[in-house]
Amino acid sequence: GDQVEQSPSALSLHEGTGSALRCNFTTTMRAVQWFRKNSRGSLINLFYLASGTKENGRLKSAFDSKERYSTLHIRDAQLEDSGTYFCAAVASSGSWQLIFGSGTQLTVMP
Template identity: 55%
Template sequence: GIQVEQSPPDLILQEGANSTLRCNFSDSVNNLQWFHQNPWGQLINLFYIPSGTKQNGRLSATTVATERYSLLYISSSQTTDSGVYFCAVAYAGSARQLTFGSGTQLTVLP
């Protein structure tokens, strides 16, 4: 099946710093989503971005499908950004199920 690798596995920042999270995938995809899992376990949709670039406030994401990677940018980080960030993809040959990466644990210190 498709492989999804996220880096770094852990990231510790001071409030106000910027960061870039990376997601590499091993095959063609027709769905790529970024999620934030908060301390209560809720998975929050950040971006649906199988290709291109999107921005939402302090967050933005870019997917280069031809090179099989996606980047999530967090600017001016806040303590509420802490949690686990997951990248998930759906292989182009299977329109439905998502395969998740192992996540990046982000800690933002005050």
């Protein structure tokens, strides 16, 4: 089965509200990256975490390798936050590859 399970698959928010995206891992991961895919299909880097939490503006991410999950919190959502968000994790088995989640399609409404 999939090693990275991302939820929800779709999320609608009103401007000014917030929510959280989550990725659960079926195995221990070494690190996680979060991306947003823009309208042109490019992957924009949001966070890289090997542990703990990071915050950047209205976004905050956490990664717990032992508990096998990562979260991305969005607060005070704006229209321009709309897009598809992906988590991708690096397995701890010595692999080099990023294992991607299936994405969360976020729509921010006025």
